[in-house]
Amino acid sequence: MLCSTDIDTSTSCATPATLPAGQYSVVAVFIPTPGSPYAGSTSAAKTLTVAKAAPTVNATIDGDPSSASHPYGVASTLAVTGLAADATGTVTFSYTDVSGTHTLCSGAVANGGVSCATSATLPAGSYAITTAYSGDANYAAATGDALELTVTQAEPTVSITAPAQTVYGQPFTVALGDELPADATGTVKITDQDGTLLCTVTLPARDCEVTAVLPVRAGGYQLTPTYSGDANHTPATGSPVTVAVTAQTSTLTAKVNGSATATTTYGTAATLTASGLPAGATGLVTFTYVDGDGVTQTLCSDNVGADGTVSCDGPAALGAGEYEITAVYEGDANHEPTTSAAVTLTVQPAGTGVVVEQPAGAVFGTATTVTAGSIPAGAGGTLTFRYEDADGVSHDICTVTLPTTSCELPADLPAGTYPVTVQYSGDADHAGSTSPAVDVVVAKQPSDVQFAPGAPTTTVHGTSATLPVTGLPDGATGTVRLVALGAGGAETVLCEITLPATSCALPADLAGGTYTIVPRYLGDANHEPSQGAALTFTVTPGTTPLGVTVAENKPVWGGAVTLTATELPTGATGTVTFREGTTVLCTVNLPTRTCATSVLKPGEHTVTASYSGDASYAPAVAETTTTVSIISTVDPKPEPSTPTTSKITWPATPGAAGYRIIVSTSPDFSNPVPGWNGRGVLGSETSIDISGLDPNTTYYFRVVGVDADGVVLSTHDGRIITAAVPAATGPGSGLASTGVNGAAGLLGGVGMLVAGAALVLLRSRRRRADGTGETTA
Known part of the structure; x- marks a missing residue:
């Protein structure tokens, strides 16, 4: 039942205010009072909707209805009031940023309100806070007015602790105090009073180690922490803490040649080393010993290396003896001075190994310097140099006193190889020694033979020329050849000079030409x-010289005439051409000197011989005269005949163009037979019939051969004895006799002409090559 009323007084009633929100189907039910004349009844149903109530949300932050501010690390109280006492649900406080909506806190509604606290680690920044009531069955959801929260950076305090004193080179730790919040981020840098960064604490770590080597410093180092700050904490600087750095101590260890004891020889430096100093130590380490007079002597010194070691070489000239050596470190600003325990060095006398240094370029005729090597510095004494000859005999070259170390081999030492040694005498600190033999090669002296200035460059064949040479060293012996260089590498020795002579003569018969001659x-x-x-x-x-001769004393036509060039030198080359005028008779190639010609016709001829000349002999001309006779033959037997005729024959004549026939009754041809005083026939004929002769008569005939120019080439003489005619009478006998005798005069005249032509005279003319023209007959 929602409500009731007395109908007598009212027809309505009020539903409960706390009726839960929702829909209701409501009916009115009339219940009459007892004895009422009215019967009870129920109305039709009506729907009643109860809506949710709109609540009032009063939001505050830290009691303020609009805003609040506090540093990081402090929480804020968020609260809502004004809700109905019976309201239920939750209130949520949130803010929104770029990444979304985030809840700060929330709480369940009770007694009309709610309260919650934000996180103390809410990052610094500004926040717009939304208050949202969730509502419940009877109250609608609602939001309150916006709230503003500002979270500022916290201002932390930073402090450090560190050892009050540390040793140079040793790392130490700097720790943070507890003041800096645990959730602080960033770094704390530890610096000294110069602002030098020594180490950095990267939060959340709480300490760092100073590994930098801090030099010793008066007043120590003031270490100050500086916090970098972060989003929620401001930077902060703490108070300085003093750390004193003291010099570092060390132990120094010395060694000689790598050991606590060592032995060396005079002239050999010992290597002294010291180790054990810290890396970074600076300053000088000195190696010393105390001499027999109690005086401290320094062997060597050097600055400490980056690795804390030092090394130096003692003097090579440290005298023989035993030495107790210590290494003394002078210290520096950060390292204490220190001295090592002693090490022992024994120096023994030095042996020697003298050698002969190989000289360069020993040459006969020049003094060569030989030098001793491997002689210890400062050594005294003498050096004796020796060489051994080819017979094994030793010869002293020289003895020198150090510091001189060389002497000269004799300039006249013959070329060859000589074992050379040097003997060192030794001194107080060095043992004597003899070197191994060194082969010193004395080379032959160079020569430079040349033709002497002004040497002749030409001569005439047949005349010797003398060529002088120069440029040979004094005392040189042997032979100089003058060599002609030919084609293809051919060489000819022209003459030889046997020294000490300085020239020789070229052969007088040296062929003409140009020669390349080298000495x-x-x-x-x-x-x-x-x-x-x-x-x-x-x-x-x-x-x-040139002459020409004709071999035959009386040459005859038809036979070869032999021509000879005479007086030519044996070695002459070239040609000799024999001419008559401009006509070449024949030519010979020397050494042939003779040729024959058949072209000289009967008569007197002047023959010229022309020599062509060659490289050695000049051209030359000579001439001679000769007479060529005609061919003259006689047939001693009479030709066969009849009383009035006869057939005569004759030998053919070379070159004859024809023949002339002469017949006479007298041997001198003074009475020619008419018709036969020079009758001609062709040159191809060698016989003819003679007629008109008288019987029993002796006739003389001559056949004269002539050439085309009419030159008489030959004669052939013979006889005709006609046969006797038997006794007879009749006319004509006297006529024949008369005819023959009448012709005798003509034939006789021709016979004299021909007989005159048969006379042969021979004259010889010789022309000398010098052109004097002297003749002999």
Whole structure:
């Protein structure tokens, strides 16, 4: 039942205010009072909707209805009041940023309100806070007015603790105090009073180690912490803490040649080392010993290396003896001075190993310096140099006193190889020694043979030329050849000079021409061969004697005439041409000197011999005269005949164009037979019939051969004895006799002409090559 009323007084009633929100189907039920005339009844149903109530949300932050501010690390109280006492549900406080909506806190509603606290680690910043009531069955959801919260950075305090004193080179730890919040981030840098960063604490770590080597410093180091701050904490600087740095102590260990005891020899430096100093130590370490007079002597010193070690070489000239050596470190600003325990060095006398240094370029004729090597510095005494000859005999070269270390081999020492040694005498600190033998090679002296200035460059064939040479060392022996260089590497020795002579004569018969001649010295035991520059030498042709002869004393037509060139030198080359005028008779190539010709016709001829000349002999001309006779033959037997005729024959004549026939009754051809005083026939004929002769008569005939020019080439004489005619009478006998005798005069005249032509005279003319024209007959 929602409510009731007395109908007598009212027709309505009020539902309960606390009726839960919702929909209700409501009916009115009339219940009459007892005895009422009215019957009870129920109305039609009506729907009643009860809506949720709109609550009032009063939000505050830290009691303020609008805003609050506090540093990081402090929580804020968020509260809501004004809700109905019977309201239930929750209230949520939130803010929204770029990443979404975030709840600060929430609480369940009770007694009309709610309260909750934000996180104390809410990051610094500004927050717009939304208050949201969730509502419940009877109260609608609602939001309160916006709240503003500002979280500021906290202002922390930073402090450090560190050891009051540390040793140079040793790391130490700097720790943070507890003041800096545990959730602080960033770094705390530890610096000294110069602002030098010593180490950094990266939070959440609480300490750092100073590994930097801090030099000793008056007043120590003021270490100050500086916090970098973060989003929620402001930067902060703490108070300085003083740390004093004291010098570092160390232990120094000395060694000699790598050991606590060592032995060396005079002249050899010992290596002294010291170790054990910290890396970074600076300053000088000095190696010392106390001498026999109690005086401290320094062997060597050097600055400490980056690795804390030092090394130096003692003097090589430290005298023989035993030395107790200590290493003394002088210290520096950060390291205490220190001295090592002693080490022992024993120095023994030095042995020697003297050697002969190989000289360069020993040459005969020049003094060569030989030098001793491997002599300890400061050594005294003497050096004796010796060499051994080819027979094994030793010869002292010289003895010198140090510091001189060399002497000279004799300049006249023959070329060859000589074992050379040096003997060292030794001194108080050095043992004597003898070197191994060194082969010193004395080379042959170079030579430079050349033709002497002004040497002749030409001569005439047949005349010797003398060529001088120069440039050979004094005392050189042997031979110099003058060599002509030919094509293809051919060489000809023209003459030889046997030293000490300085020239030789070229052969007088050296063929004409141009020669490339070099002087070539063959060398000797002490001198190198050499060849000088070439000389161009010319041999010009000489005067050539020439004569010409005809071999036959009386040459005859038809036979070969032999011509000979005479008086030519044996070695002449070239040609000799024999001419009559401009007509070449024949030509010979020397050494042939004779040729034959058949072209000289009967008569007197002047023959010229022309020599062509060659490289050695000049051209020359000679001449001679000769007479060629006609061919003259006689047939001693009479030709066969009849009383009035006869057939005569004759030998053919070379070159005859024809023949002339003469018949006479007299031997001198003074009575020619008419018709036969020079009758001609062709040159191809060698016979003819003679008619008109008288019987029993002796006739003389001559056949004259002539050439086309009419020159008489030959004669052939014979006889005709006609046969006797038997006795007879009749006319004509006297006529024949008369006819023959009448012709005798003509034939006789021709016979005299022909007989005159048969006379042969021989004259010989010889022209000398010098052109004097002297003749002999």
